[in-house]
Amino acid sequence: KLLIIPIIIFAISLIIIFQHYSSTGEIVDKDVTLKGGLTITIYSPIDIPDLKAQLKLEFPKGDIIVRRLTEFGSNEQIGLLIEAAEVEEEELKAVLEEKLNLELTKDNYSVEQVGSSLGNAFYKQMRTALILAFIFMAIVILITFRAWIPAFTIVFCAFADMVFVVAIMNLFGMRLSTTGIAALLMLIGYSIDTDIVITTKALKRKEEGNIVDRMTSGVKTGLTMTISTVVALTVGYFVSQSYVIKEMFLIIILGLIFDVIMTYLFNTGVLVWWTRRKAKY
Known part of the structure; x- marks a missing residue:
């Protein structure tokens, strides 16, 4: 019965992603590092909400994000970071x-530009990396355990974690960057670790007692790993002033929270059913 909970959450996540794809044509919104655009840094304390509103009025068709730039180790604003797509640099x-009443020179202004073709190339390469990660992961797991159902369950749990994170990103308007894809790859690794611990206990440690005792031991080990990682990343998220690091930590934290549900409700449920069915026949 507990298998229903992760399946429902996974189905809802797929619906959210499908709705987003239907309305935007993209599985998830991408930032300028993946779709191309401008990244402008201005070293001057500026009121961000006012600037956001003004830029929206000036460039209604542009895709513009404005963020605070803070000094390392403190919350003091030293400038701002602007990411803009479908906007020309000179116009912006x-x-x-004009809006800031400030002359922008090389001393207080810098710009990086990623071409749309280069951004799309990055995105395709990262997408290929994710697909290859799942393929090779499935092969290694299948060779290790030599059982289709446990191997498929492990891979499915890792995939479901990623789907859940993407759905949450769509729900809250977060954008995927190259950093975000790296975080998804790390999340796959974390997810596989806990699933392999449980599966190893269930299939290869039969001398440690019955299936329930082995599962209980595996759950304790896996939860200790997950909780310690989530606590460390949560502290890092609130302490860090870097948006890139915050994005990476947040993606992994969200994925690990859902991984607890997938690993200890779905994977353990399938393993208990499969081992008992195997023993019966």
Whole structure:
């Protein structure tokens, strides 16, 4: 019966992703590192909400994000970071100088530009990396345990964790970057660790007692790993001032929280059913 809970959450996540894809044509929104655009840094304390509103009025078709730039180790604002797509640099720079009443020079202004073709190439390469990670992971797990159902369950749990994170990103308007894809790859590794611990206890440690005792031992080990990781990443998330690090930590934290449900409700449920069925026949 407990298998129903992760299956329902997974189904809801798929619905959210499908709705987002239907309305935008993308599985998840991408930032400028993946779709191309401008990344502008201005070293001057500026009121961000006002600037956001002004830029939206000036560039209604542009995709613009404004963030605070803070000094390392403190919360003091030293400037701002602007990510813009479908906007020309010269037009944006002119508007910024007008709205901020500030001359932008090489001393207080820098810009990086990622072409749309280069951004799409990054995205395709990262997507390929994710697919290859799942393929090789499935092969290794299948060779290790030599059983289709446990191997499929492990891979499915890792995939479900990733689907859940993408659904949450869509729900809260988060954008996927190259950093985010790296975090998803790390999440796959964390997810596989806990699932392998449980599966090893169930299939290869039969001398440690019955299936319930072995599962209980595996759950204790896995939860200790997950909780310690989540606590460490949560502290890092609130202490860090870097948006890149925050994004990476948040993706892994969300994925690990859902992984607890997938591993200890879905994977353990399937393993108990499979081992008992195997013993019966």
